[in-house]
Amino acid sequence: MSGFDRFFLMNAEDAARYAAEVLHLFESGEDLRCREIGDGNINYVFRIESEASGRSVIIKQADRLLRSSGRPLDVRRSKIEARALQLESALAPGLVPEIYHCDEIMAVIAMEDISDYRNLRSELAENRIYPHLAEQISSFLADTLLPSTELVLDRREKKERVCFFTNPELCEITEDLVLTEPYDNYKNRNIVTPGNEAFVEEALYRDETLKAEVGKLRCAFMNNAQALLHGDLHTGSIFANEQGVKIIDPEFAFYGPMGYDIGNVIGNLFFSRGNKAFTAPDDTEPAAALDRTICELYDKTREKLSGKYNELVEFSLYRSGQFKSFYLDGVMADAIGYAGTELIRRVVGDSKVSELTSVQDPALRLPLERTLIRLGSFLVKNRGRICSGAELTEAFRHILTEGESL
Ligand code: ADP
Numbered sequence: 001m002s003g004f005d006r007f008f009l010m011n012a013e014d015a016a017r018y019a020a021e022v023l024h025l026f027e028s029g030e031d032l033r034c035r036e037i038g039d040g041n042i043n044y045v046f047r048i049e050s051e052a053s054g055r056s057v058i059i060k061q062a063d064r065l066l067r068s069s070g071r072p073l074d075v076r077r078s079k080i081e082a083r084a085l086q087l088e089s090a091l092a093p094g095l096v097p098e099i100y101h102c103d104e105i106m107a108v109i110a111m112e113d114i115s116d117y118r119n120l121r122s123e124l125a126e127n128r129i130y131p132h133l134a135e136q137i138s139s140f141l142a143d144t145l146l147p148s149t150e151l152v153l154d155r156r157e158k159k160e161r162v163c164f165f166t167n168p169e170l171c172e173i174t175e176d177l178v179l180t181e182p183y184d185n186y187k188n189r190n191i192v193t194p195g196n197e198a199f200v201e202e203a204l205y206r207d208e209t210l211k212a213e214v215g216k217l218r219c220a221f222m223n224n225a226q227a228l229l230h231g232d233l234h235t236g237s238i239f240a241n242e243q244g245v246k247i248i249d250p251e252f253a254f255y256g257p258m259g260y261d262i263g264n265v266i267g268n269l270f271f272s273r274g275n276k277a278f279t280a281p282d283d284t285e286p287a288a289a290l291d292r293t294i295c296e297l298y299d300k301t302r303e304k305l306s307g308k309y310n311e312l313v314e315f316s317l318y319r320s321g322q323f324k325s326f327y328l329d330g331v332m333a334d335a336i337g338y339a340g341t342e343l344i345r346r347v348v349g350d351s352k353v354s355e356l357t358s359v360q361d362p363a364l365r366l367p368l369e370r371t372l373i374r375l376g377s378f379l380v381k382n383r384g385r386i387c388s389g390a391e392l393t394e395a396f397r398h399i400l401t402e403g404e405s406l
């Protein structure tokens, strides 16, 4: 395995050689096709395929410098991602790509090629309907989150995992970009669409109740080491086809509040729902399917967490029905709150989603953004009062119709 004993940033040729010489996945001299297919702004992703056998592999490499801005970022995130994928794979078999190899020196993960599955954000934009989404994603959430808590794991092992998954640099990105700057633009990085400045000033920077509630969510994110989270579970980390879903890219994994992952998915589904509300005729089937997905995702996640709890939690005090309700009510309230912070941060922060940027007509874009900010703020403030998927989708419908008069 010559040449891979010291870190360097690979190009496509290096990655193909790595697949043959280090992974031994291909015969020496086999004709390989290798392409960099990364579309994220952080890492490099290579797809290597043998023309003859059709076999393929994905090699993901973390660079010491962030792909987008060039600023330094700890490559230990690659080791965290690989370990998180292995744990997720053991708990939710088939829902994440299989890991073949992980290399700390090169900051490389070699994994199963899931090119048969497609980016869920793009699929929803193209009005593809997958009736299995809520079932699959809720299984991933319940199966990976609850078993990683100290309610289930040996407490010593849980503490060791909390240490291993301490991920300060990536957590700081979330603490700043998601849970601070949309309300206090102290780094001057917010990007507010021209025409919505006064609205953002009023609805975010000057709403003291909202800011206090977001403070609580930020504090919980930083201090509640409840479960091993994926940490970046937006619809671009979920891939789907008719058979099911695959979930990739847990480099933000760390021990935090379970509701953060659940809320992240819900918030991102609302971007697609909001986009359809403003760009397509009302009551189309894809919009109705999204409503069903959001509604069922909330309900099924709650139901499956409850089922997992009954099955796996043995400690006497935690077997109390009252404690269980307190615990799961808290998780689901957090989920609603973090759905709200995700909605808000993608509208005013610099990590915009395509459901917004693709809407270029200000007559649509401005009210779409205001609706999503109003929804986000409502969810943060009312997170303890929403207890079902139906109430969640009803909140969106209400804000959509009453919006400009609120
Ligand atoms: P980043 O951490 O830079 O965001 P991702 O893990 O999200 O990188 O991967 C970027 C893109 O590379 C994905 O959107 C997807 O298109 C492709 N990709 C990543 N992992 C795989 C895989 N296992 N199989 C097929 N494509 C993949």
Ligand code: MG
Binding pocket: 040, 236, 237, 249
């Ligand atoms: Mg990514």
